[in-house]
Amino acid sequence: MSNTNTLPIPRSWPICWFFILLPFACTQSQQTANDTVPTFPSTFDFGANMGNYPPNFTDKALAALAHGTVELPESGVGVSSIRPGLFDYFLDHWGYDIRLEHFRFYDSIGLRNTLVISGFPAERNRDTTFYCAEARSQMFRDMYSDIWDNGEYGTPVNDKNPYALYIWKAANTYKGLIKIWEVWNEPDLDTGNGYLLPGQPGNWWENAPQPCETAIKAPVFFYIRALRITYEVVKSVDPTAFVAVGGLGWPSYLDAICRYSDNPLDGAVDSKQYPNKGGAYFDCMSFHTYPHLNNSLRKWRNELNDFQYFRHSDAATEGVWSHKNALRDVLEKYGYDDTRYPRKIWICSEFNIPRKPFGDFIGSEAAQVNFLVKTLVTAQKEGMSQMHLYSLSDEKSEDKADSEFCYMGLFKNLENKTIATPNAIAYALKTTSLLLKDATYDSVRTMAMLAKDPARGFAFKHKNGAYTYVLWAKTTLDRDETSNATYSFPKSFGLEKVSLKAWDFSLTNKSSDVDAQQILLTGTPVFLR
Secondary structure, three states, rough: OOOOOOOOOOOOOOOOOOOOOOOOOOOOOOOOOOOOOOOOOOOEEEEEEOOOOOOOHHHHHHHHHHHOOOOOOOOOOOOOOEEEEHHHHHHHOOOOOOOOOHHHHHHOOOOOOOOOEEOOOOHHEOOOOOEEEOOOOEEOOOOOOEEEEEOOOOOOOOOOOHHHHHHHHHHOOOOOOOOOOEOOOOOOEOOOOOOOOOOOOOOOOOOOOOOOHHHOOOOOHHHOOOOOOOOHHHHOOOOOEEEEEEOEEOOHHHHHHHHOOOOOOOOEHHHHHHOOOOHHHHHHHEEEEEOOOOOOOOOEEOOOOOEEEOOOHHHHHHHHHHHHHHHHHHHHHEOOOOOOOOOOOOEEEEEOOOOOOOOOOOOOOOHHHHHHHHHHHHHHHHOOOEEOOOOOOOOHHHOOOOOOHHHHOOOOOOOOOOOOOEEHHHHHHHHHHHHHOOOEEEEHHHHHHHOOOOOOEEEEOOOOOOOEEEEEEEEOOOOOOOOEEOOOOOOOOOOOOOEEOOOOOOOOOOOOEEOOOEEHHHHHHHHOO
């Protein structure tokens, strides 16, 4: 297959004309995310990471497992959006249209708002610099060459800037098939300083993260440069697409993005060359969260000289939103609150807990099922546009499991398999997606439910005006998913009977009519319509 040296320009790339006295006609927008953020085009997306690609399951087969097909629309597990990668090293080797057929297939079966991970240069496009002694930069070379030129080489971008050229080719080839461009994956994955607080030596709130402290092995200014290039180029091709940070974990790294520009010397703003800080170059805030890893499920107690643990589903779900709110506080600190600047679109591109214990981590099938449903339900209250579960399949078979990530799949490990075996979480996802698909969270109706602790209740309104209610009894005990409560719908709702469906309705297809008063709840959510 052809590489980028010999690739012909596909017909899908726009033809731009330039003249001797006129600049190239395809020019970048002067607006940034400080000026405008597009409206998200749909209701909430139930997403999933594609994960490992076993040779016996093609990308199309994996997409069909996730969503279902045109012929068998109910055969999937409720996934409405996916998160594949579209890396430079892959496209540079195989050609830019190598995945075009697959992305068209995703679109044809009903997957929507596809999120892609971008970045990761081919060796010939990788920076040769060692910004720290131990490791070479993971970023692209020549990123500080001009982003745009006058079309000397047949494209509006500067072909001597390999990152700009890669984004331009990919954006044109897959225009209309990608809604969100996520710049890198976990660029802030660190060696231990991301958690430091202001005032502590080396903290990222007051100091620029050092290159060797992060996964990109380059200054944070270079990551902001990648955001800027992606934003300018993608928006020139598809103004309705979103540009997202790459699944951040540390609020302190987000703070660095928002307080520095892409100035390679010190991140200072320069009105001519580096006019904006990093927040101007992304309109979608993407984060990753694993509650068992981010200290949501434990707290140090001096009197115990040990941690106190709360390894249950409600604490895990609350941990997701505590993490999100810490990131939100950073954005609002820098004016992204719909007052000074537009708010960002929010997505979580990786989340989950394991279904089996690994070390001291939470781990049970019940906890995982409950956590998934509770997180997807409350996500819509939190204003999320997408949640992408990690992952479509277990990383390894259980007899070879060496980390908790081997117990997070919607399906069991697919290596050397011809039939995919769903885990319980797959039925929980499908039920939630089936019963809440295209419904919207109704805050007014939720407040009117008058659910009191330990009962939790949420209302979702469908397009036809009907409501689905999700209720459960809040869990409170360590490694214990049992909880009990009773709930009665207010008389003003005019309900005598409601149809109750359990988390595995997508498997059993069973429901029962129950009185709208004194409904018995447990730690596992139920759906009432």
